[in-house]
Amino acid sequence: MEVLGxxxxxxxxxxxxxxxxxxxxxxxxxxxxxxxxxxxEQLIKNIIKNYEKEVSGVAIATAGSVSNNxxxxxxxxxxxxxxxxxxxFQSLTSMPVFIENDANSAAWAEYKIGASKGTSVSVLLTLGxxxxxxxxxxxxxxxxxxxxxxxxxxxxxxxxxxxxxxxAYDCFEAYTSxxxxxxxxxxxxxxxxxxxxxxxxxxxxxxxxxxxxLDIWENAIADGVIGLANLFDPDCVVLSGSLAEYVNTDKIExxxxxxxxxxxxxxxxxxxxxxxGMIGASLLALEVFSGQS
Amino acid sequence: MEVLGxxxxxxxxxxxxxxxxxxxxxxxxxxxxxxxxxxxEQLIKNIIKNYEKEVSGVAIATAGSVSNNxxxxxxxxxxxxxxxxxxxFQSLTSMPVFIENDANSAAWAEYKIGASKGTSVSVLLTLGxxxxxxxxxxxxxxxxxxxxxxxxxxxxxxxxxxxxxxxAYDCFEAYTSxxxxxxxxxxxxxxxxxxxxxxxxxxxxxxxxxxxxLDIWENAIADGVIGLANLFDPDCVVLSGSLAEYVNTDKIExxxxxxxxxxxxxxxxxxxxxxxGMIGASLLALEVFSGQS
Numbered sequence: 001m002e003v004l005g006x007x008x009x010x011x012x013x014x015x016x017x018x019x020x021x022x023x024x025x026x027x028x029x030x031x032x033x034x035x036x037x038x039x040x041e042q043l044i045k046n047i048i049k050n051y052e053k054e055v056s057g058v059a060i061a062t063a064g065s066v067s068n069n070x071x072x073x074x075x076x077x078x079x080x081x082x083x084x085x086x087x088x089f090q091s092l093t094s095m096p097v098f099i100e101n102d103a104n105s106a107a108w109a110e111y112k113i114g115a116s117k118g119t120s121v122s123v124l125l126t127l128g129x130x131x132x133x134x135x136x137x138x139x140x141x142x143x144x145x146x147x148x149x150x151x152x153x154x155x156x157x158x159x160x161x162x163x164x165x166x167x168a169y170d171c172f173e174a175y176t177s178x179x180x181x182x183x184x185x186x187x188x189x190x191x192x193x194x195x196x197x198x199x200x201x202x203x204x205x206x207x208x209x210x211x212x213x214l215d216i217w218e219n220a221i222a223d224g225v226i227g228l229a230n231l232f233d234p235d236c237v238v239l240s241g242s243l244a245e246y247v248n249t250d251k252i253e254x255x256x257x258x259x260x261x262x263x264x265x266x267x268x269x270x271x272x273x274x275x276x277g278m279i280g281a282s283l284l285a286l287e288v289f290s291g292q293s
Numbered sequence: 294m295e296v297l298g299x300x301x302x303x304x305x306x307x308x309x310x311x312x313x314x315x316x317x318x319x320x321x322x323x324x325x326x327x328x329x330x331x332x333x334e335q336l337i338k339n340i341i342k343n344y345e346k347e348v349s350g351v352a353i354a355t356a357g358s359v360s361n362n363x364x365x366x367x368x369x370x371x372x373x374x375x376x377x378x379x380x381x382f383q384s385l386t387s388m389p390v391f392i393e394n395d396a397n398s399a400a401w402a403e404y405k406i407g408a409s410k411g412t413s414v415s416v417l418l419t420l421g422x423x424x425x426x427x428x429x430x431x432x433x434x435x436x437x438x439x440x441x442x443x444x445x446x447x448x449x450x451x452x453x454x455x456x457x458x459x460x461a462y463d464c465f466e467a468y469t470s471x472x473x474x475x476x477x478x479x480x481x482x483x484x485x486x487x488x489x490x491x492x493x494x495x496x497x498x499x500x501x502x503x504x505x506x507l508d509i510w511e512n513a514i515a516d517g518v519i520g521l522a523n524l525f526d527p528d529c530v531v532l533s534g535s536l537a538e539y540v541n542t543d544k545i546e547x548x549x550x551x552x553x554x555x556x557x558x559x560x561x562x563x564x565x566x567x568x569x570g571m572i573g574a575s576l577l578a579l580e581v582f583s584g585q586s
Contacts, residue, residue, distance in 0.1 A: 065555070075554065121438045135524075137430060144526020145414045148555035154520025159452035168519065168552040226461065227447025231428075231524065233437020259461040261368065262358070262441035 003285050004051040005278035006044070007102060008062045009033060014275060015047050017055055018282035022113040024275060026054075045092040057096040059285030060089060061105035061277035065148035070099055070288075074147060098285035102277040103150065104141050106270070107134025109280030110238050114272030119235035123228050124270070125152065126241035127221070130165060131173040135232065152176075156223055175220040178243055185213045200246050214246070222252045225267065226259050233262040240270030296578050297344040298571035299337070300395060301355040302326060307568060308340050310348055311575035315406040317568060319347075338385040350389040352578030353382060354398035354570035358441035363392055363581075367440060391578035395570040397434050397443065399563070400427025402573030403531050407565030412528035416521050417563070418445065419534035420514070423458060424466040428525065449516055468513040471536055478506045493539050507539070515545045518560065519552050526555040533563030 002025060005018040013033050017026035029047070034040040048058055064073040064084075073084040089097045100108075107116075107124035116122035120139050126132040133150040135142040142149045153164065153171040162183065164174040174180050178196045185194045189209065199217075202210030225237050237256075239247055253267040272279060295318060298311040306326050310319035322340070327333040341351055357366040357377075366377040382390045393401075400409075400417035409415035413432050419425035426443040428435040435442045446457065446464040455476065457467040467473050471489045478487045482502065492510075495503030518530050530549075532540055546560040565572060 074556075119438075121442075133524075137435060138433070140431070142430060142525070144555060145412075145528045145558075146526055146556040149414075149524065149526035151523040151526075151554050153523040153554055154447060155450075155516050156448055157451040158516075159450065166552075166554045223448045223451075227520075228524075230444040230446040231426075231442065231521075232435070233439055233442035233444075235438045259459075261444050261446055261459045262437060263367075263439040265438075 001286060001290070002055050003057045003059045003282045003289070004048065004055045005275075005282040006047060006058065006060045007275065007278040007281070008044075008060060009102070010063055013043070013047075014278055015051075016275065016278060017051060018059070018279055020283075020286050022109060022272070022279045022283050024279065028275060041088065041092065044089065048093045048095070052093065052095065055095070057098065057285055057289045058089070058093060059278070059281040060097065060099045061102040061281035062099055063102055065146070065151075066099050066101045066104070067147040068143050068145075070147075073099065096285075096289050098281065098288050100141075100281050100284055101134070101147075101150075102281075103132030104134040104143075105278070105280035105284065106132075106240055106272070106276040107136055107150075107238070107280065108141060108284055109272040109276040110240070110270055111136050111139075112283050113279070114276065115238045115268040115270050116236050121232060121234045122236050122238060123225075123232055123234050124238045124240060125176075125221075125225075127176060127178075127239060127243040127247070128241040129178045131177045132241075137232070152224070154224070154227065156220065172220075172224040176217065176224060180220070181213070181217045181243070184216055185210075188213055188216075196243070203246075218247060218252060219255070221247060222255045225252060225256050229256055229260045229265045230262055234265055236266040236268050238268050238270050240272075240276060244269050294579060294583070295348050296350045296352045296575045296582070297341065297348045298568075298575040299340060299351065299353045300568065300571040300574070301337075301353060302395070303356055306336070306340075307571055308344075309568065309571060310344060311352070311572055313576075313579050315402060315565070315572045315576050317572065321568060334381065334385065337382065341386045341388070345386065345388065348388070350391065350578055350582045351382070351386060352571075352574040353390065353392045354395040354574035355392055356395055358439070359392050359394045359397070360440040361436050361438075366392065389578075389582050391574065391581050393434075393574050393577055394427070394440070394443075395574075396425030397427040397436075398571070398573035398577065399425075399533055399565070399569040400429055400443075400531070400573065401434060401577055402565040402569040403533070403563055404429050404432075405576050406572070407569065408531045408561040408563050409529050414525060414527045415529050415531060416518075416525055416527050417531045417533060418469075418514075418518075420469060420471075420532060420536040420540070421534040422471045424470045425534070430525070445517070447517070447520065449513065465513075465517040469510065469517060473513070474506070474510045474536070477509055478503075481506055481509075489536070496539075511540060511545060512548075514540060515548045518545060518549050522549055522553045522558045523555055527558055529559040529561050531561050531563050533565075533569060537562050
């Protein structure tokens, strides 16, 4: 059984056929996310049409929270829509359509075929431009009362009064996201034009100041993971997203385990690949379509 | 069906008969917690003996984490034991014995008969000398991989470098516990002898400085609850413990809901009473003894 997996991000849309083992079994297509609703729906409709004869359903991983019964996107962080019902997608095809949040989907992919496979409690952090989260408890996604659980907006410090994308101040995301890393680099170097790549590249070539900035960033990740480990007592914490590869997980794991009051946890890099969101949504969809959940 | 509920704290032990409705159906007996193992076990044995003919089992709410299959206390914060097997209690009686962490038990009591009744996702905070936590997700206690989940040790600020009872720095507990409130009062007034009661009493009689200290404390609670609400997306957050009555829940709820990215939550005071730990452990035990879980 195969489904069409679609990952709808704020700027890009990816899609491919995914099978029940979480394997991508076609080329991955890539599109720019249209910024108006008509074009957006037309694109999704065309994508689905391309695959209609080859798959038995559609699995959408999307930015924004997805309600508990997966019937609507309730709070997209993107610009396009505040609330968007599953029926809008469903009206584009006669095949079943399933939607889930992208970080939750990625967490599910890691749990089913990736870094947290075989565990029952895990926390996934997506470290990119922003920071997303997906939490698995007793082999189920943590959704909360409305489907929005796993938002990595908890205050970590108060001395900086750094505004977060969520509108509040001093969240974990504000210090550990790509934007947060850049902001820290700006503060330390006084250079407004410094990029995360300057920091990462500089650190790789041994620049002391860049190493210091990277260290601050890693310690901020560890500070947050300490709290998550005390709250969830997870088997493992999985780091994914474009910035995860620059994290020294051993260093973070050592610090986390030296400070938590729960039992030691494991810090791992994600292993389900760049399309984990699309894969996870597909695996969840296949369970729903086949009546397993 | 009735069980003997026993609440084992670091300094005091309470016990009473509890029925399947979570009602206390006998006088509550109170003892000082013996600080050596032999006396402790002798006392528990005597307590059980007193009730043996009247109850069908023993339910123990205890300080310290309790393992996932409820077979041992794995990390007591008290001084008495680091690890303590359920079989030590079981060897004292032929009746079934059930053990669970006290804050988890209190969360369960609130969920079954108290402030979070009718909800499926809730967070309980016990604000006393320290701060405890119990989290319910989809009508089950969150235990984590080892049973230790729900520890309220997440970093909230970094500028103060205040040491927490857990050994780390700047945890939620370090600012919101009774000890934390006293510490804040010491810093602001410069008086080493100031007590939490001085703050609470002073605030009640309109002392501006004490009101300011109480406000800082309440804002620290709100700061932490914002993170918890974003992580768990709970139906409600229940405040219990000896200090909960001094919290303005409306004020905290308003601030929390103005800052979170998840759907609005409700901040409530606990309503299952002072013996919620004993009651919750009893209700959990009755489910286990009757094979419901």
